[in-house]
Amino acid sequence: MSTTIIERPEAPVPAGGPATAGPPARPTVKKRFRAEQLTAWAFILPVVAYLVIFYAYPLYRNVDLSLRDYTVRSFIDGNAPFVGFQNFVDVFQDPTFGPALRNTLLFTGVSIAFQFSFGMALAVFFFQNFRLSSTLRALFLVPWLLPLIVSASTWSWMMNSDSGVINSVIHGIGGAPVNWLTSPQWALVAVIIANVWIGIPFNLVILYSGLQNIPGDIYEAAALDGANAWQKFWRITFPLLKPVSAITILLGLVYTLKVFDIIWIMTKGGPGNASTTFAIWSYQLGFGSTLPNFSPAAAVGNLLIVIALIFGFLYLRVQRKQAQQ
Template structure:
């Protein structure tokens, strides 16, 4: 057996190279290289956002303060008019009509889309034969081009040869002027937009329901909380974040709907389906008053932002409480 005596030198552990010393020039160059490489990966996304989102927003804002018409494209000069485009828009006789139509169109669409979508999501949460196949069919309205869907619905709702009036005629109902009556056109347009928006609501809400643990329902059933009570105390609080996303995105999307209304009624009859979005389109691309069209668009953007901020603030406050 070998023992160490006082004269035996201790063996030092091997020294490992821990890299550049903190604060050294090599360490600083290393950190700089890492920072540059991170920004290089982010740079394409930043450029994409600035070019395709930032520039149009800034340009649209600038156009709203200018007398921007077709002549501007030739002369290259757009006179600065300040708030005149906004004043002309707000004082127009169409402003109150379009604001009311926008509110009715948005509220009616969102309420019905959400209610029907939530009902379908709860229905498809149950396991039954062909459930997956039926869920896939539910996505068809969402996958079709909007202008194609509008053309099909325009034929369905036609007063003389529409499929809906022909079906109602079997029961003795006289042809209904769905798209040419000022009192019915907005209701018909809302109905078509609801049909188009149900798949989005049902799909997102169904995904949210999938994240609710079944153990919560089992524990609640022991206390007698089933049916409506289980939905109120378990399902709804659990999917509230998903509901917030669905409603905010739904409102923002519905506020800017143009193709559905233009495809069905063109904003008529007698401006009964004219909204801020369609009014901005007609000002810009029919009357070529780009300055006023930009002003209407900016008003629509402000309304969307105000709603999103207020609703998210109220939802967060309710969750915190």
């Protein structure tokens, strides 16, 4: 019996030759989106890690310190009892709280007012671009560039009651010497003067940068309308500098609230509590005695943070209102 073999016809070959493998399939939209997410997180992760390690965790530890009764022994064995807001109650009832709050507000408010006023005046002055303008502007940056310990030590020497140069000048013009650093009436004034001198260059630099962004055509049009120098400043310069002024004042506020070096080097918060601010008081509670009070010191530090946050939220609210106008 014979077997018949049936052959299947071969598939036709395309005219262009045998079939070749096409290009690899492109990744799907989902894969591309996932890759973009991973790339974004790769850029963000270092910033997040920095904020968590150097900001979030220290803030958490400071809050934990203020809510517990920490002593030197507690730091060793780790058994600090939870006391809630008792540390804050003790701080509010402490006799130092009133003078420290008053000094903090005075030191911050007066310093910012004079720093901003002098910085604005100097920025407008140097904006005239006269000869030696850039050289003099660079010299005004010296107080900002010097280490705080150098600046504070220099002012402490200048305000020395016996051999200070300031009292020598006062004596030379027939005035009575002033006990700048040892008198309760003058100690806070002395540290404010030093802090104003140090902070003026910062305001000068920021406000001068803001002036450079104001179009010159506006001043030319005002000059054609007969506006004098004061009218140009009040109706053009000052309104257009409001956004820059706001951020300058906010940064100065946050910095001035936590000023420690200048006051500690010049007066150590004395005499008595005459120049004690919250920053000085917190340090004195935590490290100023043989039996440190870490928890009340942390509570005072948290009060400073709350004050800074309040002004920060006020600034954001003002900025939001200005954006809506």
